[in-house]
Amino acid sequence: MPLTADLVERARRALPETEVEWLAPAEAVELGPLELDPETARRRVRDALDAAPVDVCALPFEGRRKQLLLADMDSTIIQVECVDELADALGIRERIAAITARAMNGEIPFAAALGERVALLEGLEQATLEHIAETRTPLSPGAGTLVATMKAHGAVTGLVSGGFTLFTSRVRARCGFDHDRANTLEIAGGELTGRVVPPIQDHGAKVDEFERLVAAHDLLDEDVIAVGDGANDVPMLQRAGIGVAYRAHQKVRAQVPIRLDVADLTGALYLQGYRRDEFVEG
Numbered sequence: 001m002p003l004t005a006d007l008v009e010r011a012r013r014a015l016p017e018t019e020v021e022w023l024a025p026a027e028a029v030e031l032g033p034l035e036l037d038p039e040t041a042r043r044r045v046r047d048a049l050d051a052a053p054v055d056v057c058a059l060p061f062e063g064r065r066k067q068l069l070l071a072d073m074d075s076t077i078i079q080v081e082c083v084d085e086l087a088d089a090l091g092i093r094e095r096i097a098a099i100t101a102r103a104m105n106g107e108i109p110f111a112a113a114l115g116e117r118v119a120l121l122e123g124l125e126q127a128t129l130e131h132i133a134e135t136r137t138p139l140s141p142g143a144g145t146l147v148a149t150m151k152a153h154g155a156v157t158g159l160v161s162g163g164f165t166l167f168t169s170r171v172r173a174r175c176g177f178d179h180d181r182a183n184t185l186e187i188a189g190g191e192l193t194g195r196v197v198p199p200i201q202d203h204g205a206k207v208d209e210f211e212r213l214v215a216a217h218d219l220l221d222e223d224v225i226a227v228g229d230g231a232n233d234v235p236m237l238q239r240a241g242i243g244v245a246y247r248a249h250q251k252v253r254a255q256v257p258i259r260l261d262v263a264d265l266t267g268a269l270y271l272q273g274y275r276r277d278e279f280v281e282g
């Protein structure tokens with residue numbers, strides 16, 4: 001559904017004294033400057049738009065173009081959970097998906113869920129795994145453009161995942177990320193052993209990578225935009241200058257005020273004030 005002039009006018013009336021700047025025709029607009037605190041402003045506009053399928057986000061104009069992008073992989077940069085795709089190859093998708101869903105909703109600790117899932121993968125051939133990683137990890141719409149545009153404007157980009165390096169290394173290459181960090185599956189005799197090579201990369205590892213890249217590039221936490229959908233992404237989303245919950249699970253939505261539910265990943269560029277004619281296709 002296009003963003004119509006009528007919807008934009010309703011938003012503008014909800015925020016008197018603001019001016020409208022179109023970032024992309026019929027797609028994205030920003031209003032400012034804000035006199036209200038961001039959450040009050042967001043609620044007023046949300047109420048004014050009723051249930052129209054439009055993302056409404058409120059954040060400071062100052063410093064909104066970020067110098068470091070940190071993105072979760074599964075169900076964020078790619079459209080699938082890689083461990084579920086692996087499970088398909090063994091015919092145990094439902095058992096694995098149930099564990100994944102509980103973990104992403106914060107019901108069981110991440111490390112325990114990872115261990116349970118990987119144990120079920122014991123005996124899978126490495127060649128099968130590589131084929132899955134090559135063929136069953138479709139990028140989310142806008143992922144390549146998000147990375148390419150931020151890099152073209154001088155940002156550093158990192159892919160962080162509680163998944164596996166065998167997947168992140170390939171997605172990193174296809175999408176153009178500078179860095180990737182994830183778990184390494186133990187392989188012996190060409191088959192998965194059902195174990196992860198320690199140390200386990202959990203949500204703590206995502207914050208570790210956040211801190212490592214911020215320090216390495218002489219940045220501040222507010223210079224970071226982070227994007228993710230799962231409970232294990234919340235610490236990095238809350239730490240970043242802009243933390244984006246992307247088509248996120250319910251528990252995540254409750255903890256992260258900036259949410260994209262309608263837009264694709266280029267929404268993370270509009271949040272930074274990029275116009276569509278500044279995008280670099282990736």
Ligand SMILES: [Mg+2]
Pocket residue numbers: 072073074075076228229230
């Ligand atoms: Mg995810």
